[in-house]
Amino acid sequence: MKILVLSLLRLGDFYLHKNLLPAIRNKWPSAEIHLLVNDSVSGLLENRNEFAKIHSFPRSHLQKILARDEVPISMVLHEMQIWFKELQAESFSVAYVLSHTEVSARILDVLSIPKVFGVHYRDGNPHLPQSGAENFLQQNSLKPGHQHQLQTLAESLGLQIPPMKDVVRFGEVRRVALQTLSSDAKKNWPLERWTHLFEKLRRTFPHIDFHVLGAPFEKSKLEENFSEENLHICSWAQLEKDLPSFDLLLSVDTSVVHLAAQVGVPVIGLYLGSADFKKSAPYQQHAECVAPKIACFPCAHALPCSQTSHKCAEEISVDHFFEKVRIRIEQRNQQRSFEPKELQI
Amino acid sequence: MSKIRYLSSSRNPQRESEMWVDHFSIWDGPVIILGAGDGHHILEWSARKPNSDWLVLDFFAERLKPFANRGLQVDPVSAVLNCLPLEGRLILPFRPAWNGNYDQFNNLFLKLTQRAEFHLNDWMVEQGSTEELKKIWSVVRELMR
Numbered sequence: 001m002k003i004l005v006l007s008l009l010r011l012g013d014f015y016l017h018k019n020l021l022p023a024i025r026n027k028w029p030s031a032e033i034h035l036l037v038n039d040s041v042s043g044l045l046e047n048r049n050e051f052a053k054i055h056s057f058p059r060s061h062l063q064k065i066l067a068r069d070e071v072p073i074s075m076v077l078h079e080m081q082i083w084f085k086e087l088q089a090e091s092f093s094v095a096y097v098l099s100h101t102e103v104s105a106r107i108l109d110v111l112s113i114p115k116v117f118g119v120h121y122r123d124g125n126p127h128l129p130q131s132g133a134e135n136f137l138q139q140n141s142l143k144p145g146h147q148h149q150l151q152t153l154a155e156s157l158g159l160q161i162p163p164m165k166d167v168v169r170f171g172e173v174r175r176v177a178l179q180t181l182s183s184d185a186k187k188n189w190p191l192e193r194w195t196h197l198f199e200k201l202r203r204t205f206p207h208i209d210f211h212v213l214g215a216p217f218e219k220s221k222l223e224e225n226f227s228e229e230n231l232h233i234c235s236w237a238q239l240e241k242d243l244p245s246f247d248l249l250l251s252v253d254t255s256v257v258h259l260a261a262q263v264g265v266p267v268i269g270l271y272l273g274s275a276d277f278k279k280s281a282p283y284q285q286h287a288e289c290v291a292p293k294i295a296c297f298p299c300a301h302a303l304p305c306s307q308t309s310h311k312c313a314e315e316i317s318v319d320h321f322f323e324k325v326r327i328r329i330e331q332r333n334q335q336r337s338f339e340p341k342e343l344q345i
Numbered sequence: 346m347s348k349i350r351y352l353s354s355s356r357n358p359q360r361e362s363e364m365w366v367d368h369f370s371i372w373d374g375p376v377i378i379l380g381a382g383d384g385h386h387i388l389e390w391s392a393r394k395p396n397s398d399w400l401v402l403d404f405f406a407e408r409l410k411p412f413a414n415r416g417l418q419v420d421p422v423s424a425v426l427n428c429l430p431l432e433g434r435l436i437l438p439f440r441p442a443w444n445g446n447y448d449q450f451n452n453l454f455l456k457l458t459q460r461a462e463f464h465l466n467d468w469m470v471e472q473g474s475t476e477e478l479k480k481i482w483s484v485v486r487e488l489m490r
Contacts, residue, residue: 059488062485062488063488066485066488066489069438069458069460070369070372070376070435070436070437070438070458071435071458072432072434072435072436072457072458072459072460073458073459073460073465073468073482073485074432074459074465074468075432075433075435076485077478077481077482077485078433080481080484080485081477081478081481084481102487103484103487103488106480106483106484106487107484109480109483110477110480110481110484121483124479124480124483
């Protein structure tokens, strides 16, 4: 039996959704699990053994060619017909929709998989077959104390709620990573403030190595504010290997936060603009989310900033963020080292 | 006094044709160039893409003659619409050549690209498997929002 898991959002969402995989495996222990992700994500997920096969939805490619009005729609539909035929040939028995978007729901209408968990269309009609799915869709924001959105998603799919990753790290903080850039300008904190924070942290904790993370295409921008020796520039595949060696991550809302949560690196996240920590906080116990207390926060994802200046970024001072980090580091450094009893002399 | 209608830039048609080819040069597959104009863009395309599969459509046969004489593949619309395999080709509009006949050219452009919903519906009916195509279209349409 084959199961198709749809996670048609961004890379960070995929890492968040990965927390649901054990529950799907528990429910269908002998099934072959396939993953469907966007083409922007599939290229970064090579050589995964947790999935029998990773299928790529050519979203970026389609959006690129559909933006050109010389491309006939018939050409796109023929291309998609071939793509759907290949996917249909897998004969999936069950699908789990983790992305809950109009696109994923419409894709399932074409695939006609017999059993679907999650929001989907069947012959053009919307289906919300599981209790809780409506709650998930209507859950625009959580009140403090409410559960993480991933838990609501799990409930809506009839899956066991995955345990939240508990970060247990012992010993002194020696290496701290700073992820200063996101792909969305609204979510960014000014690089000058990051530089100021970086210098202040280095002065206060001279024994700690602070590294600024970045993708190769971000290198030149980061070099304008940080010296090359303080940069950790690498591919996503390399970051997956390198990130566990850090004791703490300070980051704006990016996929790196969710990767850190997966590999057990404690996170202090900075949530600005449309970065709603109630929805996209790392699935990690004791993760800290720093966010502004202003009326327009969080703003709509697709809309530009409505203010005359980036007020939410201005609201978070370097001193405020520094204090959060300082307390976290000092708390960790005061903890006793982990000494397993059987090794005690 | 009748108004003069230019079928290409009156100032620098060569620069215009170079920019036009630059804009479409990402494509290597078969194309239809819609609008012959005074032909600068056609000569530029044939020079830059000598091995590509392309043809020119225009409603006015006399505009095509100079290029037909050079051995280039050009056809008046009425002669080709029902006999050439137009599907599978990109439709490259040369809009300066539509001057004076914009609606006629634009309707043909929308028909060939199915960028108007009623043309798309017609095309789906022609294909036969309407239900499946409609479902696929509902996915594609979401990506265009």
